[in-house]
Every structure is written in structure tokens, then in C-alpha cells.
Amino acid sequence: MSQRAKLTPLIIKWFSIRRIQFAVTLLNSPDLDSHVDFPWYLKIKDICGCILLFYILYLFQLYNYTNNELFIKLLNGERAILSQIVTLAESRLPEDQQRINELLALLPPAARSGACRIGITGSPGVGKSSLIDRLGLEFIARGHRPAVLTIDPSSAITGGSILGDKARMPELSKAKEAFIRPSPSLSELGGVNPYTRRSMRLLEAASYDRVIIETVGIGQSETDISDLADMVVYLVQPASGDDLQAIKKGILEYADILVVTKWDGPLEARAEECFRDLSLVMHSGSLAMAEDAVSLVRASVYKPETIALLADHIENKFNVLVNENKLFPARLARESHYFRNHWPQELKALLQSKPEFGIELESLANAVQNGSLSIEKAFQKLIQFIFARC
Numbered sequence: 001m002s003q004r005a006k007l008t009p010l011i012i013k014w015f016s017i018r019r020i021q022f023a024v025t026l027l028n029s030p031d032l033d034s035h036v037d038f039p040w041y042l043k044i045k046d047i048c049g050c051i052l053l054f055y056i057l058y059l060f061q062l063y064n065y066t067n068n069e070l071f072i073k074l075l076n077g078e079r080a081i082l083s084q085i086v087t088l089a090e091s092r093l094p095e096d097q098q099r100i101n102e103l104l105a106l107l108p109p110a111a112r113s114g115a116c117r118i119g120i121t122g123s124p125g126v127g128k129s130s131l132i133d134r135l136g137l138e139f140i141a142r143g144h145r146p147a148v149l150t151i152d153p154s155s156a157i158t159g160g161s162i163l164g165d166k167a168r169m170p171e172l173s174k175a176k177e178a179f180i181r182p183s184p185s186l187s188e189l190g191g192v193n194p195y196t197r198r199s200m201r202l203l204e205a206a207s208y209d210r211v212i213i214e215t216v217g218i219g220q221s222e223t224d225i226s227d228l229a230d231m232v233v234y235l236v237q238p239a240s241g242d243d244l245q246a247i248k249k250g251i252l253e254y255a256d257i258l259v260v261t262k263w264d265g266p267l268e269a270r271a272e273e274c275f276r277d278l279s280l281v282m283h284s285g286s287l288a289m290a291e292d293a294v295s296l297v298r299a300s301v302y303k304p305e306t307i308a309l310l311a312d313h314i315e316n317k318f319n320v321l322v323n324e325n326k327l328f329p330a331r332l333a334r335e336s337h338y339f340r341n342h343w344p345q346e347l348k349a350l351l352q353s354k355p356e357f358g359i360e361l362e363s364l365a366n367a368v369q370n371g372s373l374s375i376e377k378a379f380q381k382l383i384q385f386i387f388a389r390c
């Protein structure tokens with residue numbers, strides 16, 4: 001058991017007694033400010049501190065459960081616990097990561113999940129979040145439980161999530177059948193964050209059967225998402241040159257559905273034009289092969305029938321994968337690809353969690369900076385250090 005796990009019950013006990021005393025005193029007090037004789041920890045301005053402490057206690061709750069208890073709570077879909085488990089899955093602390101890995105080991109193999117994993121990508125502003133809001137509601141109307149993981153561009157300064165995407169899903173955020181989780185991308189390229197895969201598995205274990213992952217649609221995110229999702233929906237903005245960009249970037253090779261967004265109001269004619277251009281390209285020359293595999297649709301968040309049509313396409317593609325027994329082999333192939341691509345990240349995270357590695361790295365970097373060591377020698381020394389000590 002980790003040090004934190006041992007200390008938590010003690011901390012909770014101590015704070016609970018103090019807070020109950022505090023609450024009782026507050027309730028009995030007719031004029032709080034007149035109680036100048038209160039000890040420092042009972043003054044009114046400490047309410048903020050008190051709220052913070054309750055929040056900390058709430059976060060610490062998880063440490064009181066065994067993995068088996070957490071597992072049961074997860075399967076029961078207990079929302080508050082699920083949020084905390086996903087927070088744990090996003091933690092970079094080695095002990096949290098170990099706990100999550102233990103929990104994941106209790107789940108059935110990732111490839112056997114019956115959930116449909118949908119990646120939604122496209123340039124910022126194309127309408128991903130707004131579309132997910134509607135699509136999620138459409139899934140609920142069809143009897144599903146959607147979960148949304150939005151990968152926000154990380155703030156360069158704080159590394160935190162901008163949390164803008166949840167605000168763009170006002171209706172879905174209110175639905176009790178849905179779970180929305182914004183998290184930072186943690187990468188300069190704005191791709192899928194390293195913890196998305198774990199969060200996705202946890203949500204599936206909690207019976208969310210339509211897992212939607214929204215990526216920022218720049219840099220590496222499109223290729224990242226095709227390692228995770230059963231299908232990739234690529235959104236194209238009319239009158240933005242996105243259609244040409246998509247084709248240039250070879251998007252048809254990994255997108256399963258192309259959606260021309262904002263097919264309404266003043267943009268409707270441009271959307272129609274964009275739709276026609278894309279359709280022509282998809283039916284011509286070497287790309288004609290892709291025609292069967294890639295669907296092309298128009299959508300507007302103001303036209304429910306377009307969202308229903310998109311949901312139909314998603315369901316049809318998923319049913320084909322299941323009925324033709326292609327889903328699990330495809331997932332296993334993606335997992336293998338993911339493993340090949342992501343082991344360096346895991347190794348780096350492990351090394352960075354070791355203080356002695358940090359010290360060695362810093363000292364070698366300083367030696368390079370003051371000219372006493374060449375870069376080549378520094379790399380050599382670092383590798384020797386890793387093999388000998390880590």
C-alpha cells in the first residue's frame with residue numbers, strides 16, 4: 001500500500017472531526033463576525049479553505065477503496081467515482097498510474113469491448129463539439145449511452161485544459177445518460193493524450209457503449225485517433241479550402257466518413273459546392289476505390305435529419321464490422337500498431353518519474369551547455385546511466 005493510501009484514513013478522520021465542529025459552531029452562531037474569539041481555524045474567511053478541504057477529501061475518497069471495490073463501482077457506473085477514476089487515469093504520478101493499470105487488468109481485454117469507438121476530427125472551428133452535442137443526443141434517443149472525451153489543445157503555460165468544448169455541448173452535458181470529459185492533449189502537436197486510451201476503456205467498463213473522441217484536428221491527431229477509434233469521422237468546413245487540404249493530407253486513407261459541416265443559412269450554398277467537389281474527387285481516378293469505404297454526408301446542427309443520417313452511417317459501418325467479424329481483428333491490429341508507436345512515451349514517463357534520472361539529465365545538460373561535453377558523449381553517458389541504474 002502506498003504512503004498516501006495509509007495516511008488517507010487518518011487525514012479524513014482528523015479533518016472530519018474538525019469540520020463537524022466548525023459546521024456546528026457556524027450553525028449556532030447568530031452573528032458570525034462578532035465571534036472574534038474564535039480560534040484561527042474557525043474564522044469565517046476559512047470557509048473557502050473548508051470548501052477546498054472537502055474537495056481534497058473528495059479526491060482522496062478513491063484511496064479508501066480496494067481495487068475490487070473500485071471495479072464494482074465502475075461496473076455499476078457510479079458517476080462520481082467514474083469521474084475520479086478518469087482523473088486518476090490522467091495522473092502522471094507513478095503510484096496513480098500503477099493503481100489504474102491494476103484496475104485495467106481486471107477489465108476484459110480492450111479489443112473485446114462491444115462499444116463503438118468514434119473519432120471525430122477536423123480543423124478547429126469546423127463544428128466538432130457542436131456536432132457531437134447533437135449526435136450524442138441522437139444516440140441517446142436510440143437507446144445508447146454516449147461518452148465523450150474531448151482532447152483540448154493544452155495551454156502552453158499551464159498545461160491545463162481550456163475546457164471550452166464542454167461548453168459547446170450544452171444539451172448533452174445535461175443528459176444523465178451521457179458522460180463528457182475534457183482533457184488536455186499534453187502534446188505540442190495537439191494529438192490524443194497518452195491517457196485517452198485508458199479513459200476510453202474505463203468508460204466502456206462503465207457501460208458507455210458509444211465512445212466519442214474529439215481531437216483538435218491538427219498535427220498528429222488524425223493519425224493518433226485512427227489507432228484508437230473503430231471509425232474516424234472527418235469534418236470539413238465549407239469555403240475554407242478544407243476539402244483540398246483533406247485530400248492532400250491523404251485523409252481518405254483513414255477517414256471512414258467525411259462530413260461537410262454548416263450546411264445551413266448563408267453557408268449552405270458553399271457547403272453544397274464543397275460536397276459536390278469532394279464527391280467528384282472521390283469518384284474519380286485512383287480514389288474511386290475508396291468510394292465504398294468512405295461515406296460523404298452533409299450536416300447542420302440545425303437540421304436534425306442530417307444528424308440522424310450521420311448516426312445511420314456510423315451504425316451501419318459498425319454493424320458491418322461486427323457482422324463480418326472484422327471488429328476484433330482490426331482492434332488487435334490497431335493495438336499492436338499503438339504499442340509499437342507508444343512504447344517510447346511509456347519509457348520516457350517511467351524514467352522521468354525517477355529522481356536520479358532527472359539529476360543525471362540535468363548535470364549532462366549543464367555539461368553540454370558549458371562546453372565540457374559534446375552532445376554525442378552526453379547521449380552515450382545518459383544511455384549508459386539508464387542501463388546501469390534505472
Ligand SMILES: Nc1nc2c(ncn2[C@@H]2O[C@H](COP(=O)(O)OP(=O)(O)O)[C@@H](O)[C@H]2O)c(=O)[nH]1
Pocket residue numbers: 122123124125126127128129130131168261262263264265267299300301302
Ligand atoms: N451555421 C452553423 N454553425 C455551426 C454549426 N456547427 C457549429 N457551428 C458554429 O461553428 C463554431 C465552432 O463550433 P465548434 O463546435 O466549437 O467547433 P470545433 O472547434 O470544431 O469543436 C461555433 O460558433 C458554432 O456555433 C452548424 O451546423 N451550422
Ligand SMILES: [Mg+2]
Pocket residue numbers: 128129130165168214
Ligand atoms: Mg471543439
